[in-house]
Amino acid sequence: MATGVKPRVKVPGSASAGEVITIKTLISHQMESGQRKDSDGNKIPRSIINRFTCEFNGQSVLDMTLEPAISTNPYVEFQATVPETGEFKFTWYDDDGDVYEDSKPITVG
């Protein structure tokens, strides 16, 4: 259903132990709310990203529910504490069942 979906993530490549880093994520997605009608008056079916999660080495960092009022190309920025070298894993869940994933390694030195 959804076309042109592309996840993008920005995470620093390295950090010091216990440092709080800023993570920026953006997924290009139409986020069709389900409230709109097309030119013939038919309801355009809802098609949104409904859940976004971030894990670090298997541990949950963020788990959020997205609602239809969130606009096109949802941008989520948050902070996380990095205890050790590892990998951030990001997952977006689409209404149509598709799952989009991205991951970024980070080195603690």
Added chain:
Amino acid sequence: MLKRTTTALAAGLIAVATGGWADPDENQLVVNGDIEITTQAAAPAHLEGLSEIYSGWRFREVDTQATQMDDFDNPAFLAVDAAQEVWNTVEGEAGKSCATCHGDVMESMKGVRATYPKWNGEAEEVRTLAMQINACRTDNLDADAYGYTSGDMTAMEALISVASRGMPVDVAIDGPAQSMWEQGKEMYYTRYGQLELSCANCHEDNYGNYIRADHLSQGQINGFPVYRLKNTKLNASHDRFKGCIRDTRAETFKPGSPEFVALELYVASRGNGLSVEAPSVRN
């Protein structure tokens, strides 16, 4: 400077807004912590009405400025990403993509945005970047031309501009392009519409002042195509010209028309010395 002040006083209402806080700010633009952008330079020799030229970035709010300082935050890069895919995709009857002839866009298109619009000897006309893209599409790819200010076109212009970011604008105004440049200059100083305003009335005589809630810049186009927060898309310079002339309550020229090509050539030359900034972020 004297000229500016007297005009502002004559305008009465505008004079109220003159103060230290109205002028361009002193912020420095560095994109991605790496690409240093020149946002202030000595005016080119042909420009008599200004001594310093400033990028429109210097007239925007701090938040808007910050959005342009990181490509991840700059929404124009969604379009740039899309255009990068188009660049590598075969289109048209000739079975070629942009990459077939030009290879890596960041290498082959380096410096291109900085010199357009420019004279094309073969076609014997001044071509804007958009005209050149369409000529390439119809002649070489055998594909359909883009609409002059369409999303596809502005995205491709943005992609090509990224390859020149940080390089100084260097548009040639002599030689065969001169007559068109003169025409553009004539237009810049001609009052249009029921409000009888020329480009220069706002962008040369009153830059830094407020016109109602709008902080007037010098109207430089080194940042085009520009992502505007007001319509959340990339905007071509010809659409901006159209909007400005419409606001003078005049019948406007069409985007892509010879008049606007001449005006683009002239306005671009007013920014000779500033860095290519496109795709920029403005309100």
